[in-house]
Amino acid sequence: MRQFISVEDLGDLRQGLQAAKYVKEHPFADQALGRNRTMLIVFFNNSLRTRLSTQKAALNLGMNVMVLDVNQGAWKLETELGVVMDSDKSEHLREAIPVMCSYCDIIGVRSFAGLADRDYDYAETVLQQFIDYGGKPVISLESATVHPCQAFADLITIEEYKTRTRPKVVLSWAPHPRALPQAVPNSFAQWMNAADVDFVITQPEGYELDPRFAGNAQVEYDQMKALEGADFVYAKNWSCPGVTRPKDYGKVLCKDMGWTIDAAHMAVTDNAYFMHCLPVRRNMIVSDEVIDSERSIVIPEAANRVVSVQTVMKKMLENL
Ligand code: SN0
Numbered sequence: 001m002r003q004f005i006s007v008e009d010l011g012d013l014r015q016g017l018q019a020a021k022y023v024k025e026h027p028f029a030d031q032a033l034g035r036n037r038t039m040l041i042v043f044f045n046n047s048l049r050t051r052l053s054t055q056k057a058a059l060n061l062g063m064n065v066m067v068l069d070v071n072q073g074a075w076k077l078e079t080e081l082g083v084v085m086d087s088d089k090s091e092h093l094r095e096a097i098p099v100m101c102s103y104c105d106i107i108g109v110r111s112f113a114g115l116a117d118r119d120y121d122y123a124e125t126v127l128q129q130f131i132d133y134g135g136k137p138v139i140s141l142e143s144a145t146v147h148p149c150q151a152f153a154d155l156i157t158i159e160e161y162k163t164r165t166r167p168k169v170v171l172s173w174a175p176h177p178r179a180l181p182q183a184v185p186n187s188f189a190q191w192m193n194a195a196d197v198d199f200v201i202t203q204p205e206g207y208e209l210d211p212r213f214a215g216n217a218q219v220e221y222d223q224m225k226a227l228e229g230a231d232f233v234y235a236k237n238w239s240c241p242g243v244t245r246p247k248d249y250g251k252v253l254c255k256d257m258g259w260t261i262d263a264a265h266m267a268v269t270d271n272a273y274f275m276h277c278l279p280v281r282r283n284m285i286v287s288d289e290v291i292d293s294e295r296s297i298v299i300p301e302a303a304n305r306v307v308s309v310q311t312v313m314k315k316m317l318e319n320l
Contacts, residue, residue: 003139003140004138005124005143006148007151007191009148010312013195017156017159019314019315023310028060031061032062033061033317033318034063034317035062036064037062037317038103038105039055039058039064040066040067040068040100040103040104040106040107041054041107041110042070042100043070043071044112045110045111047141048279049305050110053149054141057309060310063105068100075096076088077089077093079129097129097130097133101130105136105317106137106139106317107130107136108139108140109130109138109139109143110143111126111143112143112181112183113182115181118246121144122145124143124144124145126143144181144183145213146190147183147184150184151184152191152311153301153308154188154277155195156308157297158275160304161297164231167231168198169198169231170230171189171201171234172202172234172259172265173203173236173237175256175259175284176285179251179252181238182241184238184277185201185236189201189209189214190213193214193217200218201214201218201220202223202226204256205221205244206245206248206253207238207241207253208243209238209243210241223265227269227272228268229269232273233269233275236276237281237284237285260287261285261286262289263287266290272295273296274297275301276301278298278302280298
């Protein structure tokens, strides 16, 4: 595996889930694989789970690990090609990437969407430069349009908790004070479409996800109707993806607190589990009552972030 961006990069999904199960049961079985190998993780944006789970996974695999926060101590990096570098940006990604990659065997990159220019974000302009100029396997640790390590962890969690062969999984938009990327819902939709689940997306008008991720998923604009009989409720805020309203790309279109997942929403489900990638804004996305209930599985979901990224890194190490 040379890159981990999409569900297809994992190969056969059943086998991928089996591999994850093995990693979870035997976290230290592959220490020899990572010996004298270095994992570099580069952050252009904040992180808690990704930062720690990726380091933990690398350590479990016997790797050395280095972390760079680009905005704290590194030169400010220019990401646009062909510009006159007369601003505050001291170094171009064109040099920084091959240099960073000369120090490591696998590189992970977090680089959020700018939410200003849809084409720039959806071309994965920053991540693609790491793929093109680095020469090392690249893991998206949430890039402009995808968060595959999260979606893989989400699927692992659903597999662990499901009581039906084909559970009903509902992705519900929920309100948030800021404009957030579409990476988490995009990847979640892509992975659910590939998995053996009955998948429904519910969102206000204007929040339609890019069809390359939403695929043939059912879309239901009536949130309560969508939630009926759900086995898993996956809440997330995202900004306007600019599909049905191109001019509003990256904007907040709705702050309707009626979309907050509370006990009344959960009551129409089939005693569903509540999921969220975290960090979560309590009483915006989800009520205290729901996230503190015994049906909330946000903590085991976050714990599975080690498992998903370790499974990916192991596959990459095997193919070095
Ligand atoms: C990010 C997002 O893509 O939605 C990362 C999620 C894994 N979330 C945020 O930036 C939330 C920030 C906030 O202020 O709540």
